Amino acid sequence: MRKVSIGIDDTDSKQGMCTTYVGAVLLDRLKSLGFRLVSWPRLVRLNPNWHLKTRGNCAVCIDVKCRGSSLPVLRETALRTVEELAELGCETTNPGVVLFSSSTVPAELKRFSKTVIQDVVEIEDAERLAQRIGAEYYKFKLGRGIVGALAAIGETFQRDSTYEILAYRKAEYRGRRRVVDAESVVMMDKATFPRTFDNIDPTTGEIRITPHTPCPVLFGIRSQDPEAALEAFRMVKVDEPIERWMIYRTNQGTDAHLRYSSINTTRPFTSAILTGNVSRRPRILPGGHVVFTLSDGDGEIDCAAYEPTRRFRDAVKGLEVGDLVRVYGGVKKKEGLPLTLNLEKIEVLELKKNLLKMNPVCVVCGKRAKSEGKGKGYQCETCGRRFPSGSESYVERQRDLIPGFYEVPPRARRHLAKPLVRIRGI
Numbered sequence: 001m002r003k004v005s006i007g008i009d010d011t012d013s014k015q016g017m018c019t020t021y022v023g024a025v026l027l028d029r030l031k032s033l034g035f036r037l038v039s040w041p042r043l044v045r046l047n048p049n050w051h052l053k054t055r056g057n058c059a060v061c062i063d064v065k066c067r068g069s070s071l072p073v074l075r076e077t078a079l080r081t082v083e084e085l086a087e088l089g090c091e092t093t094n095p096g097v098v099l100f101s102s103s104t105v106p107a108e109l110k111r112f113s114k115t116v117i118q119d120v121v122e123i124e125d126a127e128r129l130a131q132r133i134g135a136e137y138y139k140f141k142l143g144r145g146i147v148g149a150l151a152a153i154g155e156t157f158q159r160d161s162t163y164e165i166l167a168y169r170k171a172e173y174r175g176r177r178r179v180v181d182a183e184s185v186v187m188m189d190k191a192t193f194p195r196t197f198d199n200i201d202p203t204t205g206e207i208r209i210t211p212h213t214p215c216p217v218l219f220g221i222r223s224q225d226p227e228a229a230l231e232a233f234r235m236v237k238v239d240e241p242i243e244r245w246m247i248y249r250t251n252q253g254t255d256a257h258l259r260y261s262s263i264n265t266t267r268p269f270t271s272a273i274l275t276g277n278v279s280r281r282p283r284i285l286p287g288g289h290v291v292f293t294l295s296d297g298d299g300e301i302d303c304a305a306y307e308p309t310r311r312f313r314d315a316v317k318g319l320e321v322g323d324l325v326r327v328y329g330g331v332k333k334k335e336g337l338p339l340t341l342n343l344e345k346i347e348v349l350e351l352k353k354n355l356l357k358m359n360p361v362c363v364v365c366g367k368r369a370k371s372e373g374k375g376k377g378y379q380c381e382t383c384g385r386r387f388p389s390g391s392e393s394y395v396e397r398q399r400d401l402i403p404g405f406y407e408v409p410p411r412a413r414r415h416l417a418k419p420l421v422r423i424r425g426i
């Protein structure tokens with residue numbers, strides 16, 4: 001018996017399907033054929049800034065125990081399931097399936113996964129790596145999915161992981177409005193937060209567990225551990241039959257896409273953590289977006305908080321030139337515009353001390369004396385008394401902003417972005 005990992009990617013389109021569903025159906029089929037899982041099925045989110053991505057840019061991996069003689073059945077079932085369920089009619093859907101028999105994950109494959117999650121990888125790189133490590137790969141159409149499929153096999157969540165329980169709809173319900181009892185979601189959130197998170201957007205009250213696409217997902221609940229996911233799942237009331245459900249271990253909510261970087265070395269289509277000083281104060285753009293400029297001494301980059309991030313923009317608006325901040329987000333380049341980082345969160349490290357000069361107060365009249373010009377001292381306008389230069393005092397001007405973390409609300413959060421509740425608790 002050996003471990004065989006099956007990676008699948010790029011089966012969905014904007015019109016339907018979801019690679020997590022393909023994984024769930026495949027797992028149920030494999031179980032009924034007698035295969036046994038050896039670890040949690042994995043849902044791996046890939047670089048969210050890559051422009052060729054489908055909806056959520058996720059790949060899945062299933063690890064099963066397999067006898068050598070059963071490998072053809074395993075391969076056949078995986079390929080048939082993808083062929084049957086993938087949106088092959090959609091031009092941008094180019095599925096890939098990878099099978100890899102090994103008890104360990106080679107270091108080279110782990111590095112590859114990290115690159116796919118953080119950067120841009122060509123299909124040829126994936127093919128060469130698969131050949132080198134002896135993984136079988138199958139391309140449907142252009143087969144771009146083998147990149148994500150291979151990456152899903154190589155992601156071992158050494159740094160961090162979360163879980164998501166996904167409930168799927170029966171075919172005849174897909175495309176119809178999802179009827180999930182809002183009150184039951186509120187109760188579930190009260191009972192399980194922060195072991196589950198991003199169930200409800202606190203800024204709008206919006207239920208966040210249901211997608212708004214015609215895909216087979218009825219709802220999904222994100223959690224710290226599988227037990228919390230299951231507990232929460234049992235509390236949600238829905239008005240339609242659930243075809244099947246599945247718990248995935250995932251890199252969602254872990255910041256796995258981010259890389260510590262400097263402004264000069266950061267590139268478009270990647271995501272970065274940059275530290276620097278505000279070099280141009282926040283400007284409000286048409287549409288309500290807020291942009292400020294950050295400098296780290298070597299380079300400058302615009303940092304943007306978009307309108308849907310709502311109250312997050314208030315924190316950003318409170319910044320002033322000289323403030324020391326750390327920013328987290330995806331890097332974009334638009335023709336003719338400077339490099340822009342789309343803010344996912346920001347840590348205000350140090351506010352620039354803003355000293356306000358106060359003229360001396362006349363000892364007789366109790367009024368503030370007037371400056372006679374730079375270095376020339378002060379004179380009381382009422383009694384004419386003079387006060388030397390240097391008799392002024394300074395007070396620190398109060399700032400509305402306080403140092404600390406600020407994040408976009410769940411409704412504007414990327415799948416991979418780590419919510420603050422996972423960084424600092426409630």
Ligand SMILES: [Zn+2]
Pocket residue numbers: 362363364365366367380381382383384385
């Ligand atoms: Zn006076």
